[in-house]
Amino acid sequence: MSDLVQKNRVAPNNQRGPAARRADFDDLHTEPMHIQMGPSHPAMHGTVKIELDLEGEEVIDADVQIGYLHRGFEKECETGFLYQNIPYTDRLNYSSPVLNNVGYCLAVEKLFGITTPPRCQFIRVIGGELSRMADHMLALGASAMELAAFTPMLYLLEARELLLDQIDAICGARVTTNFTRIGGTLDLPEGFAAFAVERLDRALRLTADADKLLTDNPIFRERMQGTGRMAGKDLLAWGVTGPVLRAGGVPYDVRRATPYLIYGDLDFDIPIGEHGDNFDRYLVRMEEIRQSCRIVKQCLERLPDGPVNSDDRRVKWPPKRKVFGQMEELIDQFKLVLEGGYPPAGEVYHAVEGANGEVGFYIVSDGSGRAWKMRCRSPSFSNMSPLKHMLIGGQLADVVPTFGMMNMIGGECDR
Numbered sequence: 001m002s003d004l005v006q007k008n009r010v011a012p013n014n015q016r017g018p019a020a021r022r023a024d025f026d027d028l029h030t031e032p033m034h035i036q037m038g039p040s041h042p043a044m045h046g047t048v049k050i051e052l053d054l055e056g057e058e059v060i061d062a063d064v065q066i067g068y069l070h071r072g073f074e075k076e077c078e079t080g081f082l083y084q085n086i087p088y089t090d091r092l093n094y095s096s097p098v099l100n101n102v103g104y105c106l107a108v109e110k111l112f113g114i115t116t117p118p119r120c121q122f123i124r125v126i127g128g129e130l131s132r133m134a135d136h137m138l139a140l141g142a143s144a145m146e147l148a149a150f151t152p153m154l155y156l157l158e159a160r161e162l163l164l165d166q167i168d169a170i171c172g173a174r175v176t177t178n179f180t181r182i183g184g185t186l187d188l189p190e191g192f193a194a195f196a197v198e199r200l201d202r203a204l205r206l207t208a209d210a211d212k213l214l215t216d217n218p219i220f221r222e223r224m225q226g227t228g229r230m231a232g233k234d235l236l237a238w239g240v241t242g243p244v245l246r247a248g249g250v251p252y253d254v255r256r257a258t259p260y261l262i263y264g265d266l267d268f269d270i271p272i273g274e275h276g277d278n279f280d281r282y283l284v285r286m287e288e289i290r291q292s293c294r295i296v297k298q299c300l301e302r303l304p305d306g307p308v309n310s311d312d313r314r315v316k317w318p319p320k321r322k323v324f325g326q327m328e329e330l331i332d333q334f335k336l337v338l339e340g341g342y343p344p345a346g347e348v349y350h351a352v353e354g355a356n357g358e359v360g361f362y363i364v365s366d367g368s369g370r371a372w373k374m375r376c377r378s379p380s381f382s383n384m385s386p387l388k389h390m391l392i393g394g395q396l397a398d399v400v401p402t403f404g405m406m407n408m409i410g411g412e413c414d415r
Contacts, residue, residue: 032060039067043146043400045408050387054396062391062399066384069414077374081340082108083182083315085371090176092378093412096135096355098127098167101179106260107350107361108182111343112314120185120308121261122299126196127170127179128352129292129299134163135355135407136243136285136292137207143282143404144214147223152210159206162199169195182341183316184309193300200293207289214282224279228390228402231276239382242357243284244406248276254353268295281405314341340369347373356380356407380406380413 032053038044047067053060073092077085089100102124109116116124141156164174171179171186179185214220232248245252253270255263271287273280309316317336318329335341345367351360357379364373383406390402 030055037399043403045403045410047410047414048403048408050391050399050403052391052396052399057396059391059394059396059399062388064384064387064391066381066408066413067410069410071411071415073411073415074374074376078371081369082343082371083336083340085374086180086182087176087178090178091411092376092415093135093354093356093359093380093409094175095138095407095409096131097175097177098131098179099352099354100359101177102128102261103350103352103354103359104361105180105182106352107348107363108343109310109315110348110350111346111363111365112182112312112341113344114183114310114312114315116184116310117307118262118304119187119306120310122303123170123185123188123308124180125261125263125266126188126296126299127167127177127185129295130163130166131177132355133203133289133292134160134167136289137163137203139355139404139407140210140282140285143401144210144220146400146404147220149214149217149220152213155206155210155213159203159210162203162206165199166192166196181309183312184307187308188303193303196300197297200296204290204293207286211286215286221279223397223401224282224405225277226275227278227394227398228281228405229275229277230386230390234386234389235276238386240357240386241379241382242354243281243288244383245357246271247273247280247284249274254351254358258351260350260352262299266295266298268292268298278401278405314343342367342369351377354379356409356412357383359412376415378412378415380408380410381415384408384413 032055035052035054036049037052038049039047044050047069049065049067051063051065071091073088076088086101086104089104090097092100137156137160141153145153167177168174169189169192171177230248232245232250235245235248236250241252249272251270251272256270268291271284271291273284313332318332322329323333343365345365347364349360349362351358358377359379360377362375362377363371366372387403387406391399
């Protein structure tokens with residue numbers, strides 16, 4: 001967006017080639033310093049370790065090691081029934097679990113050929129966008145704190161708590177949500193619209209306070225502008241998606257590229273940057289928080305009445321009152337619980353726009369209640385791939401904001 005380009009009006013620093021930088025040190029008769037950042041480091045998330053070669057304070061080589069978390073997500077999904085895998089998706093990106101829940105259920109519904117009722121689709125969008133905002137707030141607040149800007153982190157974490165209040169009201173959980181069901185979702189509680197709008201407005205005011213403290217702060221801009229820079233075409237070549245790609249000027253967003261749920265009928269903008277540096281990534285996430293709030297308010301205003309679950313008996317569990325009194329419903333319940341339903345044999349892929357980029361689920365079915373093969377396209381893994389090239393040529397101090405703006409989530413990266 002033009003506003004973002006205006007805010008980042010100072011062009012990034014030019015980075016010199018390795019040969020030119022090495023020539024500066026040839027007369028000093030020194031060897032590069034080899035240091036390790038992480039995994040036990042305040043700015044290195046989870047199990048990540050970066051081995052750096054330095055000439056003075058300048059990074060001349062970097063070896064990014066994502067570690068060996070190995071959650072075994074995909075194999076776990078192949079051993080359980082399709083409906084049992086929804087809680088596992090919470091543990092991918094635990095900063096925005098609703099988006100993972102929705103993406104997985106959409107993939108399974110595509111396999112069954114099921115379209116959920118309109119009210120369900122609205123509620124899924126509301127939950128997903130609240131989760132996206134909470135993820136961005138945590139990413140920006142943590143990155144600001146890692147640059148010693150402590151007060152903006154407090155504002156953003158307070159705003160995030162207001163969003164988690166709304167997710168808690170919908171599903172009864174704040175972090176591991178188990179938000180959706182195959183073929184449906186939980187309905188909104190009575191009075192949720194007024195409850196949500198009041199907290200959204202408070203969260204936006206807190207976000208604006210953090211924006212005022214950071215965006216025009218000369219120290220913050222000096223640390224962010226021109227650091228971690230990568231051009232849009234190079235980001236595309238590495239398979240980068242999400243805010244990091246859009247900060248490079250590429251307007252790719254799954255919600256616009258291949259609309260799902262009701263996104264094709266909603267009015268919202270896709271913010272993009274120009275320089276592809278850390279400051280553009282910060283600005284893009286800030287604007288996406290505002291756009292997500294805009295989406296949620298549209299959904300609350302246009303929310304239709306009606307059911308929230310599909311009537312397809314292959315996935316819909318019968319009501320308990322009928323299970324206890326009718327033989328057919330008891331048999332349905334028994335078969336679904338013990339055998340997981342029977343989707344048609346085949347393969348599907350469905351992607352959604354997660355907080356870090358394209359989250360996709362690839363499922364191969366042999367006709368049983370379990371997936372024969374499950375794969376997850378996690379954006380953190382792809383986004384981490386070019387990190388080495390973003391760091392080389394920068395300063396040691398630039399490693400912290402660059403890694404922070406990647407917003408790498410270990411459970412999603414290593415699955």
